[in-house]
Amino acid sequence: MGRYYQPEIETASREEILRIQNEKIVKQVKHVYENVKYYRDLMDKKGVKPEDIKSVDDIKKLPFLSKADLRDSYPYGMLGTDLKNCVRIHSTSGTTGKRVVAFYTQNDVDLWEDCVARAIVAAGGSKGDVLQVAYGFGLFTGGAGVHGGSHKVGCLTLPMSSGNTDRQIQFMMDLGSTIICCTPSYAAHIGEVLAEKGYKPEDNKLKCGIFGAEPWTEEMRQTIEKSLGIKAYDIYGLTETSGPGVAYECEEQNGMHINEDHFYAEIIDPDTGEVLPEGSKGELVFTSLDKEAFPLLRYRTRDICILSREKCSCGRTFVKMCKPMGRSDDMLIIRGVNVFPSQIETVLLNEGYSPNYQIIVDRVNNSDTIDINVELTPDKFSDIISENLAKEKKLEGAMRTMLGIGPKIHLVPPKTITRSEGKAVRVIDKRKLHD
C-alpha cells in the first residue's frame, strides 16, 4: 500500500479523473452563473452561457479572473453563497491597499483539509506522528490549513505558528516532533539555530518537512535536508483557491501533483491568454471545481510553470506542476508574505513622500530582508538626525500596517536615487530564488 490519504482518487485512472472533472465543471459554472453577478456579467459580455460548458474542454471559452477583479469586487462580489453559510475568512495581499478576502463554507474547509491531508500522507505522515505547524496562524492560510490537514490524518498537532525560534526548538526536542511544516526559509533558519545550539541533525526526531508558500531551489532543499536530517517536500497553493494543498510532492520529490478532482489547471501565454499545449512554460490558471463560497473560475495565478503528465513512480495519476519558475507580475514573497511594489508606493504617497524609491531585497542567514530607500523632497529634507529617525520610524509603522512585515526605511537626500530613462528599476532582488 502506497502513501495515500485517499487512494481511490489519488490513483484513479485518467478517464475517471476526467469524468469527475467534467461532471463537476458543468455544475460549478451553473452555480457561479446563478450566484456570482460579477462573473455572470463577464460571461454575458463574452457571450458564454452555462449551457456552453459541457466538459473541461469548454473551460477555455470562459473569461479569466485576476487579482484586479478581486479588488473590483471586494469584499463580497465573488461570494457564491449567502454569507450566513460561510464559516471562515482568510486573506492575502492585493496589488494596492485592498487585500484579497477569501470565504469558506464548512464543506470548503473540509475539502481543503483533505487536500492538505493528502500532502501530509504523501510525505510519510500518519497517525502517531507529531506534526509541528510553524506556518503563521491568522489571516494567512498556511497555519490553519496545515493544522486542519494534520487533524484529518490524526497526527498530534502542535499549532506553534511562526517565529520564536527558541520555543520552536524547545518543543521540537521535548515533544519529539516528527514532521515540521513552515516556509523553506524558516526551516533553513531553524536548522542553523539548532546547529548553533550544538545539536546534530540526528539529535531530533524529525523525519520529514512540508515546505511552501515561497519559491525555493533544489540547493535549498539539500541544505534543509542536511541540517535537519529529514526529507523535505514541497507544497503549493494560494489563498484564492483555498490555501496550501492545491499541489503536493510525493516520494519522488520531483514536481507537485495537482489535486485535479478539485482544481482544473491550465497553462496560458501570459501576454495573449492563449491556452498552451502540455509541456509548455506559461502562466498557471486554476478553476476550482467544487468550491461553494469563493468559486473562482479561470483564476490567473501569475505563477510561471510547466505541467507534466509523465507517469509517476508513486502511482498517483494527478498531473504534476514543476516548482514555480517566477511570476508574470512584480509580486515579491518576503518571509512568506506577498508584497507588491504598488503597495509600497501607495504608502509613500499617502504619507506625503515622492514616488522616488528603491526596494532592496536580500537573504541574510536564510532570512529575507527588505530595505527601502526613500528620496526626500527638498521641503522634507532636514539636517537634524533625530527628525529623520522619527520620520523613518513613522514610515516603517505605516509600511508594516499595509504589508504585514516591517521593512527598514532609509530616507535619502533629494536627487540621490538614479532616475531611469526607461522603466524605473524599483526592485533590486539579490536573492537567487529560481534554479
Ligand code: DLL
Ligand atoms: O502561500 C499558501 C501556502 C501556504 C502554500 C503554505 C504553501 C504552504 P498566498 O499567501 O496567497 O498563499 O501566496 C500564494 O505564493 O501564487 C506562489 O507565487 C507562492 N507560492 C506558494 N507556494 C509555493 C511553492 C500561500 N511551493 C503565492 N513554491 C503563489 C513557490 C509558492 N511559490
